[in-house]
Amino acid sequence: MTRVQKMLGTPLARTAAVLLGLVAVLAVLAPVIWGRRAETVDMTGILAPPSAAHWAGTDGLGRDLLARVLVATRLTLLLTLEATAIGVVAGFLLGAAPFLLGRVLGRAVTWLIGMAVAFPGILLALFFAVIFGTGAASAALALGLASAPAFARLCQTLVAGVLARDFIAAAQIGGVGRFRILFRHILPNIGAPLAVNATAGAGSILLSFAGLSFLGLGVQPPAYDWGRLMMECLQSVYVYPLASLTPGLAVVLAGLAFNLTGETIAHSLGIVTMSGLRGQSRRARAASRPGSRRAGPTGPASVRTSGASDWPVVPADVELTSQDDGAAALLSVRGLRVTFPTESGWVSPVRGVSFDIAPGEAVGLVGESGSGKSLTALAVAQLIEFPGRVAADAVRFAGAELTDGTSHRHLLGTSLAMVFQDPMTSLNPTRRVGAQLAELGRAHGGLNRRAALARAVDRLEAVRIPEPARRARQYPHEFSGGMRQRAMIGLGVMLNPRLIIADEPTTALDVTVQAQVLDLLASIRRRDGVALWLISHDVSVVAAVCDRTLVMYGGRIVEDLPTARLRTAAHPYTRALVAAVPTMTTDVTAPLATIPGRPPGPGELSGCAFAPRCPLADDRCRAEEPAVVSAGAHRVACWHVAEAVR
Amino acid sequence: MSELKFSHVTVHFGTGRRRITAVDDVSLVVPRGSILGLVGESGSGKSTLARAAVGLAPVHAGSITLDGDPVPTRGSYRPLQMVFQDPTASLDPRLTIGAAIAEVAPRGLTRAGRAAEVARLLELVHLEAGQAAAFPGQLSGGQRQRVALARALAGTPKVIIADEITSSLDVSIQGAILNLVRDLVAEIGLTLLFISHNLAVVRYMASRVAVMQGGHLVEEGPTALVMANPAHPYTRQLLAAVPGADKPKGTP
Ligand SMILES: Nc1ncnc2c1ncn2[C@@H]1O[C@H](COP(=O)(O)OP(=O)(O)O)[C@@H](O)[C@H]1O
Ligand code: SF4
Numbered sequence: 001m002t003r004v005q006k007m008l009g010t011p012l013a014r015t016a017a018v019l020l021g022l023v024a025v026l027a028v029l030a031p032v033i034w035g036r037r038a039e040t041v042d043m044t045g046i047l048a049p050p051s052a053a054h055w056a057g058t059d060g061l062g063r064d065l066l067a068r069v070l071v072a073t074r075l076t077l078l079l080t081l082e083a084t085a086i087g088v089v090a091g092f093l094l095g096a097a098p099f100l101l102g103r104v105l106g107r108a109v110t111w112l113i114g115m116a117v118a119f120p121g122i123l124l125a126l127f128f129a130v131i132f133g134t135g136a137a138s139a140a141l142a143l144g145l146a147s148a149p150a151f152a153r154l155c156q157t158l159v160a161g162v163l164a165r166d167f168i169a170a171a172q173i174g175g176v177g178r179f180r181i182l183f184r185h186i187l188p189n190i191g192a193p194l195a196v197n198a199t200a201g202a203g204s205i206l207l208s209f210a211g212l213s214f215l216g217l218g219v220q221p222p223a224y225d226w227g228r229l230m231m232e233c234l235q236s237v238y239v240y241p242l243a244s245l246t247p248g249l250a251v252v253l254a255g256l257a258f259n260l261t262g263e264t265i266a267h268s269l270g271i272v273t274m275s276g277l278r279g280q281s282r283r284a285r286a287a288s289r290p291g292s293r294r295a296g297p298t299g300p301a302s303v304r305t306s307g308a309s310d311w312p313v314v315p316a317d318v319e320l321t322s323q324d325d326g327a328a329a330l331l332s333v334r335g336l337r338v339t340f341p342t343e344s345g346w347v348s349p350v351r352g353v354s355f356d357i358a359p360g361e362a363v364g365l366v367g368e369s370g371s372g373k374s375l376t377a378l379a380v381a382q383l384i385e386f387p388g389r390v391a392a393d394a395v396r397f398a399g400a401e402l403t404d405g406t407s408h409r410h411l412l413g414t415s416l417a418m419v420f421q422d423p424m425t426s427l428n429p430t431r432r433v434g435a436q437l438a439e440l441g442r443a444h445g446g447l448n449r450r451a452a453l454a455r456a457v458d459r460l461e462a463v464r465i466p467e468p469a470r471r472a473r474q475y476p477h478e479f480s481g482g483m484r485q486r487a488m489i490g491l492g493v494m495l496n497p498r499l500i501i502a503d504e505p506t507t508a509l510d511v512t513v514q515a516q517v518l519d520l521l522a523s524i525r526r527r528d529g530v531a532l533w534l535i536s537h538d539v540s541v542v543a544a545v546c547d548r549t550l551v552m553y554g555g556r557i558v559e560d561l562p563t564a565r566l567r568t569a570a571h572p573y574t575r576a577l578v579a580a581v582p583t584m585t586t587d588v589t590a591p592l593a594t595i596p597g598r599p600p601g602p603g604e605l606s607g608c609a610f611a612p613r614c615p616l617a618d619d620r621c622r623a624e625e626p627a628v629v630s631a632g633a634h635r636v637a638c639w640h641v642a643e644a645v646r
Numbered sequence: 647m648s649e650l651k652f653s654h655v656t657v658h659f660g661t662g663r664r665r666i667t668a669v670d671d672v673s674l675v676v677p678r679g680s681i682l683g684l685v686g687e688s689g690s691g692k693s694t695l696a697r698a699a700v701g702l703a704p705v706h707a708g709s710i711t712l713d714g715d716p717v718p719t720r721g722s723y724r725p726l727q728m729v730f731q732d733p734t735a736s737l738d739p740r741l742t743i744g745a746a747i748a749e750v751a752p753r754g755l756t757r758a759g760r761a762a763e764v765a766r767l768l769e770l771v772h773l774e775a776g777q778a779a780a781f782p783g784q785l786s787g788g789q790r791q792r793v794a795l796a797r798a799l800a801g802t803p804k805v806i807i808a809d810e811i812t813s814s815l816d817v818s819i820q821g822a823i824l825n826l827v828r829d830l831v832a833e834i835g836l837t838l839l840f841i842s843h844n845l846a847v848v849r850y851m852a853s854r855v856a857v858m859q860g861g862h863l864v865e866e867g868p869t870a871l872v873m874a875n876p877a878h879p880y881t882r883q884l885l886a887a888v889p890g891a892d893k894p895k896g897t898p
C-alpha cells in the first residue's frame with residue numbers, strides 16, 4: 001500500500017479530503033466566476049427570499065447571497081491560512097525554545113506555555129483582538145497568537161521526541177550549531193506531523209475567525225468573509241432562516257473538512273495530535289487493547305495454507321534422506337514456502353524448507369538477518385499474515401497436520417509457545433504480569449481464576465523471577481529487560497508446551513543476562529522434556545544450547561548438522577559464519593575473517609544463493625541449485641562439499 | 647595522538663530521593679594511540695561515562711581531560727568524537743549521508759573542498775564516493791555504521807569513543823567493521839575507547855581492558871592478563887558468561 005492509499009484508507013478520510021479540495025478550488029475560481037454577480041446591487045430585490053434566480057435569496061442591497069458566500073471562500077481561506085501560519089510559526093519557536101535557550105529559560109517558557117494552554121482559546125483570541133483593534137489583519141494576528149500555545153505544546157512534544165534520538169547527539173558532538181540542528185535535523189523530522197496538525201487546527205481557526213467577523217471584530221466592509229456574511233444575514237434570520245444559514249453552513253463544512261482531513265491522516269499515519277495530547281487518558285486506553293498482532297501462541301489464525309498449484313514457480317525442494325519420513329518427530333516440516341506480493345511481483349523469502357525436531361530436542365536455526373529465519377518460524381506457528389502466503393507439502397506438529405485447512409488454534413495455543421526478541425510485543429503494557437499469564441491458563445488450560453493465578457505465580461518462580469507473588473502484581477514496565485524476557489518465557493510455559501520457539505530471545509540482552517536466559521531455556525527443556533527451537537544470527541548462542549543446528553541462507557536450509565561439528569562444517573557458508581565470530585581463542589594478530597558481499601534479497605536468485613560470495617563457486621554453482629548430500633544426521637546443500645571440508 | 651583521562655568522575659541523574667549515581671568516582675586512562683576496552687553489563691555506567699566525556703551527561707565531580715586540558719564541549723572543533731550503537735538512530739533519516747558527514751567536517755572548506763573531503767572519508771571506510779547522495783534508509787546496517795564512522799572521523803578527532811558499535815549488527819558484518827576500526831586506529835593514530843559487552847570482541851580489539859559494575863570501575867589492566875587471571879569476582883562472572891565458555895559442546 002502506498003502512503004497516500006494508507007492516508008485515505010477510510011471513506012471518512014476520502015470525503016474530508018474531497019471536501020477540502022472543493023473548498024480550495026472554490027477559493028481559486030469563485031471570485032473569477034461569480035465576482036460580478038456578487039457585487040451587483042439590485043435595489044428592487046432587497047432581502048428577497050430564495051428563488052430560482054437567487055437560490056439563497058439576496059442581502060440588504062439585493063446582492064445574490066449564494067454568489068457572495070462562494071466568492072467569500074477565498075478571503076475566508078486566506079485569512080484562515082494566515083492565522084494558522086502565524087500560530088504554527090509562533091508555536092514552533094516557543095516549542096523549540098527549551099532547546100534553544102537552555103535549561104533555565106526553557107523551563108520558564110514551558111511553564112508559560114502550560115499556563116496559556118489552560119486558558120480558553122477563544123478568550124485569548126478576544127483579548128488579543130481587543131488589543132490589536134478591529135480589522136482582518138489584526139484578527140488574523142490575534143487568532144494566530146491565540147492558537148500558538150496549542151501548537152507550542154505539540155511542537156514541544158515532537159521536538160522532545162526528535163531530541164532523544166542519537167543523530168541529534170551525534171550532531172552536537174560534531175560541533176553543529178543549535179540553529180542548524182533546529183532547521184536541518186529537527187524541523188524536517190517533525191514536518192509531517194506538524195503539517196497534519198496544522199491542517200486539523202486550521203478547521204478550528206476558520207470557525208473562530210468567522211466568530212470574530214460575526215462580532216464585527218474581523219473583516220470590515222466592503223470586504224466580506226463568511227463570518228461577516230453571517231452577521232449581515234442576521235437581519236433576515238427570522239424571515240428566511242434557511243437563506244441566512246448559508247454562510248453558516250459553509251463555515252461548518254469547511255471547518256469540518258480541515259479538521260477531519262488532519263485528524264484522519266494523523267490517525268492513519270500514527271501521528272501525535274493536539275487533541276490526543278489533551279486526552280492522554282484516551283490514548284492510554286487505546287494502547288490497552290491487545291495490540292500486538294504477533295500476540296503469542298494464540299495469534300490470529302489468518303494463515304491460508306493451500307496446495308501449491310496456484311503458486312509462483314519455485315525451485316525444487318530439498319529432499320530429506322529417504323529412510324526418514326519424520327513420523328517420529330514432534331515437528332516435521334516439508335517443502336515450506338512463504339511468499340509475499342511486492343511491487344515487482346511475488347517473492348519467496350522462504351523457498352522450500354524441510355526439517356524435523358524430535359520430542360525434547362534442542363535445535364538451533366542460524367543465518368544472517370533477512371535469510372528467512374523469522375518467517376520460517378512464523379509460518380510454522382501459523383502466524384503469517386495476509387498478504388503473505390504459506391504453502392508446504394507437510395507441516396506436522398504433535399501428530400496433527402497443520403496444513404489440512406482446519407483450525408488448530410487449540411493445539412497451537414496449548415502445545416506451542418513463542419518467545420520473541422522484544423518481549424513488549426507480546427506483553428500487554430497496561431496489565432499486570434500475573435494476570436496476563438493467568439488469562440492464558442483460563443483461556444486454554446481450563447483453569448479457574450484462583451488456580452490460574454496460582455499457576456502464574458508458580459511459572460514466574462519457574463523462570464526464576466525473585467518474589468514471584470509480588471512481581472505478579474507488577475506491570476511489565478516495572479521489570480528489567482532480562483526479567484521481561486523471563487516473564488515472556490513464563491507465559492510460554494504456562495500450559496506445558498511441547499515446543500518452544502525462541503526467535504532471537506537474547507539479542508537485546510547483555511552477556512550476563514543472555515547467559516541466564518539461555519540457561520533458563522536449557523533447564524526448562526531438561527526438566528519438562530520440552531523441545532526447543534532457538535533462532536539466532538549468532539552461532540555462539542545456538543552452540544551454547546542446541547544439539548543440532550540448521551543453517552539458513554537465502555530462504556533455504558543449506559546445512560543441518562550436529563552442533564559439535566560446527567567447527568568442521570561442510571558448507572562454505574557455515575564455515576564462513578563460524579569463522580566470522582570472534583571467540584576467546586581468536587588470533588588477535590590477524591584480521592578477523594569476514595564474509596564479503598551481502599546476502600541476496602528474496603527476489604534475486606539463480607543457482608546456489610551463496611555463489612556470489614563463495615570462494616569455491618564455479619559455473620555449475622551459478623546455474624544449478626545444489627543438490628542435498630547427506631551422511632547420517634548431516635545434510636548439506638553444496639556442489640563442492642568434498643573440497644569445502646578439505 | 648592524545649591521552650583521554652577520567653579522574654574521579656561522578657555522574658548523577660535525578661534529584662533528592664530519586665537520585666541515582668550512574669558513575670561513581672571512576673578514574674581511568676585511555677593511553678595515547680591505543681585501544682582501551684570497557685566492559686560491563688548494561689546499566690553499569692559504560693555509556694554514561696562515554697556521554698559525560700562528550701558533554702551529553704553532566705559531570706558532578708572529577709574531571710575529564712585530553713592531554714591534560716578539559717575536553718571542549720562547545721564550539722565547532724571537537725577533538726573527541728563518538729560512534730553510537732545503532733546507526734539507524736544515529737543518522738538523520740532526512741539527510742543524505744554526504745550532508746551528514748559534511749556537516750561535521752572542518753569549517754572554512756570550500757564547497758568543492760567539502761565534497762572532496764566527504765569522498766575521501768567515504769573511501770576511507772570502504773564505501774563508494776558516489777554514495778554521498780544516498781539517504782541512510784537506502785543503505786544496509788553495516789554500511790550505515792561505516793557512515794557513522796566516517797562522520798566521526800570528519801571532525802578530525804584525536805580520540806574516538808565507540809559505544810557498542812557492532813551490537814546491532816549481524817555477526818557476519820561485525821568482523822568487517824572491527825577490522826576497519828583496527829586499521830583506522832593504526833593508520834590515523836587514533837586513541838579509542840571501545841565499549842562492548844562482548845568479551846571476545848574486546849579481547850580481539852583492545853590492548854587494555856576496564857571492567858565496570860554498578861557505576862564503579864572494578865578492574866583494569868592489560869587485556870591478556872585480565873582475561874587469563876581475572877582478579878575481581880565480577881570479571882570472573884563475566885568471563886564465565888561468554889556463550890560456550892565452559893560448555894565443551896559449544897566450541898565455536
Ligand atoms: N511482510 C513482508 N513482505 C515482504 N517481504 C517480507 C515480509 N516480511 C519479511 N520479508 C522479507 O523476507 C526476508 C526474510 O525475513 P525474516 O524471516 O524476517 O529474516 P530473518 O528472521 O532471518 O532475519 C527478508 O528479505 C524480508 O525483507
Ligand atoms: S554450491 Fe558452490 S557456490 Fe554454493 S556454497 Fe557450494 S561451492 Fe559455494
Ligand SMILES: [Mg+2]
Nearest residue numbers: 369373374504
Ligand atoms: Mg529475525
